[in-house]
Amino acid sequence: MIAVPQVQPSVLAPIGFVAIGAMVVLVGEVVLTRARTFLGRPVTESYVGTLLAIASIVSLLLSFYVSAVAFSSGDTAVFNLGNPMFQLDRFSALMTSVLSLSATLLVALSIGYLAEMRINHGEYYALLLISVSGMMFLVAAVDLLSVFLGVELMSIPIYVLAGFDRRKLRSNESAIKYFLTGAFASGVLLYGMALLYGVSGATSFEAVRAAFDPSNPMAVIGLGLVIVGFSFKVSAVPFHQWAPDVYEGAPSAVTAFMSVAVKAAAFAALARFVAVVVGTGVEVLTGVLAALAVLSMVVGNVMAVIQENVKRMLAYSSIAHAGYLLVGLTAGGSTGYSAIVFYLIAYSFMNLGAFGIVVALAHRGQDCERIESFAGLSRSRPGMAALMTLFLLSLAGIPGTVGFIAKFNIFIAAIRAEMIWLPIFVALTSVVSVFYYLRIPVLMYMREPAEEGARREIASGEALVLGFCALAVLFLGIFPNDGSLPVLGLELPVLDWASASVEQFFLD
Numbered sequence: 353m354i355a356v357p358q359v360q361p362s363v364l365a366p367i368g369f370v371a372i373g374a375m376v377v378l379v380g381e382v383v384l385t386r387a388r389t390f391l392g393r394p395v396t397e398s399y400v401g402t403l404l405a406i407a408s409i410v411s412l413l414l415s416f417y418v419s420a421v422a423f424s425s426g427d428t429a430v431f432n433l434g435n436p437m438f439q440l441d442r443f444s445a446l447m448t449s450v451l452s453l454s455a456t457l458l459v460a461l462s463i464g465y466l467a468e469m470r471i472n473h474g475e476y477y478a479l480l481l482i483s484v485s486g487m488m489f490l491v492a493a494v495d496l497l498s499v500f501l502g503v504e505l506m507s508i509p510i511y512v513l514a515g516f517d518r519r520k521l522r523s524n525e526s527a528i529k530y531f532l533t534g535a536f537a538s539g540v541l542l543y544g545m546a547l548l549y550g551v552s553g554a555t556s557f558e559a560v561r562a563a564f565d566p567s568n569p570m571a572v573i574g575l576g577l578v579i580v581g582f583s584f585k586v587s588a589v590p591f592h593q594w595a596p597d598v599y600e601g602a603p604s605a606v607t608a609f610m611s612v613a614v615k616a617a618a619f620a621a622l623a624r625f626v627a628v629v630v631g632t633g634v635e636v637l638t639g640v641l642a643a644l645a646v647l648s649m650v651v652g653n654v655m656a657v658i659q660e661n662v663k664r665m666l667a668y669s670s671i672a673h674a675g676y677l678l679v680g681l682t683a684g685g686s687t688g689y690s691a692i693v694f695y696l697i698a699y700s701f702m703n704l705g706a707f708g709i710v711v712a713l714a715h716r717g718q719d720c721e722r723i724e725s726f727a728g729l730s731r732s733r734p735g736m737a738a739l740m741t742l743f744l745l746s747l748a749g750i751p752g753t754v755g756f757i758a759k760f761n762i763f764i765a766a767i768r769a770e771m772i773w774l775p776i777f778v779a780l781t782s783v784v785s786v787f788y789y790l791r792i793p794v795l796m797y798m799r800e801p802a803e804e805g806a807r808r809e810i811a812s813g814e815a816l817v818l819g820f821c822a823l824a825v826l827f828l829g830i831f832p833n834d835g836s837l838p839v840l841g842l843e844l845p846v847l848d849w850a851s852a853s854v855e856q857f858f859l860d
Contacts, residue, residue: 363429363440366415366448367488373411374481377404381474401472405463408477409456416452419445437498444492446853447620454613454700455484457817462605464811465711471517479509487617496545496555507534514602526601533594541581547574557628585618588674589647599667604719608707611670616696619677623692627857641682648675649781656788661721680762683769686858691761693850698758705743705821712814726792728801737796739818744789746825749782754828
């Protein structure tokens with residue numbers, strides 16, 4: 353007799369809303385493109401794109417709402433009580449909220465950009481939503497099979513999105529490179545999982561943890577291969593080679609999506625895997641994680657200094673930030689893991705804001721990519737120059753911004769773990785990052801414009817996203833744990849939320 357899985361419906365709610373949204377977008381594009389008018393307005397490509405974006409935003413906001421409610425309740429919903437595959441607990445609920453909010457901002461950012469780049473096709477939003485649903489699977493996964501399912505569901509749509517500007521050879525090249533490296537990383541990840549299954553005879557995290565023996569070479573090799581597979585996804589050195597080329601070739605809105613959402617989902621899954629599977633035996637991985645952290649911080653920051661393309665610069669910056677996050681993972685404990693969660697929240701706003709400026713400056717089908725193109729921006733677009741400066745200062749970790757609080761938490765976690773040499777690398781490489789981050793503000797305020805000609809007006813969605821990100825960077829930089837919005841009746845103890853989300857990993 354076949355056992356019927358005991359599914360708690362609430363665990364499917366955040367993913368379900370996003371998946372339904374993807375189906376609505378796909379069907380909606382077909383229906384709308386065949387109609388001449390809709391809601392009393394003639395159906396144009398721009399109008400269809402806006403309607404599909406609104407449908408996507410609605411589905412993402414519904415997902416954000418139910419995941420936020422799940423986090424506040426503190427309950428845990430499991431997909432199959434007899435054989436848990438994924439669960440909606442406080443950790444996955446908080447990360448799902450972050451992913452939903454980030455994707456909402458990315459959709460709003462994309463509306464004007466897709467029209468400007470003349471790639472305003474409805475499948476863009478469907479692919480983005482499908483990828484987000486994979487990310488939600490990934491952060492909630494408590495089984496090796498569901499991890500692999502989440503990784504593939506997240507990655508395959510992004511391979512397509514990376515080459516979404518089909519007319520450009522560089523975009524096609526970006527998609528091919530990302531697909532090939534991603535397929536290789538998935539193969540390594542799957543082989544590592546197979547070895548862990550061979551050791552434990554099961555795929556659930558708890559069963560693998562119970563059978564994991566650090567003295568067993570097969571167990572150690574399997575664990576190492578899984579870490580390598582995740583390292584590709586988070587673009588940690590030496591598994592970072594794909595990131596600069598893919599970031600440069602993909603449309604800027606897609607690059608922003610990869611740099612924010614993919615990194616958040618992959619790091620959340622990696623953190624859960626290390627905390628649950630390795631547990632108190634994390635010393636087995638300490639040396640490897642520390643080496644990955646140091647290499648990522650050094651290579652990312654040093655290589656960013658010599659870049660002339662702003663997207664490649666931000667790609668190497670993303671590699672460096674992966675190193676900072678790996679410091680928190682190396683430190684371990686509730687302090688290290690809560691620092692990772694807060695860092696991912698902070699990074700979402702400041703990096704999305706920086707890429708948002710690049711997106712907003714796209715004009716006549718061309719991205720604003722060269723660093724020299726920012727020369728004199730303070731004269732033509734003083735508001736955008738000020739916002740770009742704010743986001744770059746936050747990425748550098750300047751006090752008064754959320755980037756400083758995020759790096760400080762990582763710094764403290766490493767010190768409490770008695771790894772004094774790691775904070776030294778954090779501090780030294782952060783000093784190097786100040787040089788290339790401030791290079792752009794210097795060009796914007798100290799140089800005459802390198803290019804003449806009017807730029808397009810900023811779209812309303814872009815202005816909304818940039819304003820929201822700027823407020824978040826400043827607000828969380830000043831009130832990381834005691835902020836409130838009296839008008840909305842909201843208390844925002846974000847540091848406490850980050851700590852509460854990882855408590856479950858350290859109950860025993």
